[in-house]
Amino acid sequence: MRQPITPDDSLRAPIRRVDTYLVDLIPERPRTDAIQAFTKQETIFVDIETDDGMVGTGYAYTIGTGGRAVLEMLRNDLVPLLVGQDANQIEAVWQKLFWATHGTAVGAITSLALAAVDIALWDVRGKSLGQPLWRLAGGARNSVPLYDTEGGWLQLSTEELVEGAVTSQKQGWPGVKLKVGKPRPEEDVERLNAVREAVGPAMDIMVDANQSMTYAEAKRRAHLFEPLDLYWLEEPLPAEDLGGHVQLAASTSIPIAVGESIYSLSHFREYLTAGAAGILQPDAARLGGITPWLKVAHLAEAFNVKVAPHFLMELHVSLAAAVPNAIYLEHIPQLRKIMRTEIEIVNGQALAPESPGVGIDWDREAISALRIG
């Protein structure tokens, strides 16, 4: 029988303690799209401490449901497997946890739980090496163009949309995203037209349907949107409808963007091989962490496809900066209440933090005060 070869013990960073907790963050403003309202961000935290006293923090989120299920999965199923593992072998730990929970993977709750662990391990790695995430994970560049979603929610009036877009433009931001999916297509067109007229041809306008449409309806609306020179049409159809995306991508000149509702590397592969998406929007929390996020970004690169991560700008700024094929970072400030310093934005670009680890400056007192589990 083949004997396993033991790695050098002196390079191990055994995990000695893992803490998990939950915080509810109420959004600063109403956020509504075609299928849902973002009522609260259930933020699930994992702190991992190694034998040498290094502590890394990871997190995941939901937009209102399932947070306690993620916390329970961590406490019951994942944390007991972590103690004693080598924090430097992130891939080995990830695979161990994934296969140990295979009866519920791939699935949203398991992916979110895995993500919080994986991000904590990357935080440990960065702090141990004294390197920020953007350098550690590839180091393509230290800044990423930013587009704003905060001024584009579906409940906002046309006047408010225009005001939001013009404000972003004055700040030097290169893009804005508007939610679509009003009951009548003409309403969507009227809102988009008003914004395009206000900002002129040089600003990127993305639109997001949040999976609300059928193929037939998406094809119809994409046709109506064509003259507006949109940068992308995001989640026109349910993420499960790969065939619909293939047909839609072939029927419109507007690039199709997907990814925030895709939970595995192999599901992204399906989209890429089928030519079903022109832009990918991987979300490190929903995918199971930084480790699979980087795989998706590199896979996209092999297909000559760009990535623009979904949400989580405080983390994704560093990942987008790490890879060569990220085009945009999404601006939705959501951690303000529990961070001591915010992301730096210069000339419409978000700067990746230089502090070691994942670079989020958590406000521990604020987190403690908001803990609900």
Ligand SMILES: [Mg+2]
């Ligand atoms: Mg979206």
